[in-house]
Amino acid sequence: MAVDPDRMGDGECSKDYIVVYQAPTAPLVNGIPTYTVQVLNTCLGQGCGGAGGGIAAVHLRCGWFSSARLVNPKVFRRLGFDDCLVNDGRPIPAGGAVSFQYANTYPYRLSVSSVSCTPPKFP
Numbered sequence: 138m139a140v141d142p143d144r145m146g147d148g149e150c151s152k153d154y155i156v157v158y159q160a161p162t163a164p165l166v167n168g169i170p171t172y173t174v175q176v177l178n179t180c181l182g183q184g185c186g187g188a189g190g191g192i193a194a195v196h197l198r199c200g201w202f203s204s205a206r207l208v209n210p211k212v213f214r215r216l217g218f219d220d221c222l223v224n225d226g227r228p229i230p231a232g233g234a235v236s237f238q239y240a241n242t243y244p245y246r247l248s249v250s251s252v253s254c255t256p257p258k259f260p
Contacts, residue, residue, distance in 0.1 A: 150254030154180035155195055155229070157247050162238060169205045171240045174213070174247060178229040191228025194253035197221045200246070204239035212237045220250070 158175045165171060178192050199221035208214070211225040212235060224235045239245075 150180070150192055150252070152192075152249045152252045154178060155192060155249045155252055157197065157249065159244060159247060161244070165205065165240050169240045170242065170244075171206060171238055172244050173236060173238050175234050175236045176223050176229065177234040178231055181231050191230040191233070192252050192254060193224075193228040194226045194251070195223040195229060195249065196251045197223060197247045198250045202239075202245055204241055206238060206240035208237050208239050213239075221247075 156177045156179050158177070160173055162171045162173045176195060176197070180192065196216075198219050199215060200219055202215045202221055213221060213223055215221045223229070229235055
């Protein structure tokens with residue numbers, strides 16, 4: 138995965154600034170594997186979340202996502218096939234992250250499908 142070294146540039150909001158990391162964690166007591174997911178807003182420019190703005194309505198491709206461990210639906214939930222919503226649609230601020238854990242026999246391939254830009258709020 139390539140990360141834009143000039144992400145402090147003009148800060149145009151884009152789904153390319155949302156990065157999804159996933160790693161295995163300790164299994165449940167019944168042996169079902171668990172995974173920790175972090176969804177990060179790597180954009181640090183002015184148009185990416187400074188002063189109350191952010192990248193919002195982050196949707197991930199997620200297949201038929203389900204989990205043997207309860208995932209807070211305000212953090213991550215499946216809306217339909219291959220469409221999961223992050224952070225209840227609220228903005229992820231510049232440099233911010235949302236994380237959660239799930240349990241399933243195999244990891245899901247999670248990738249960003251769409252985002253919406255929330256402009257910064259100025260007094």
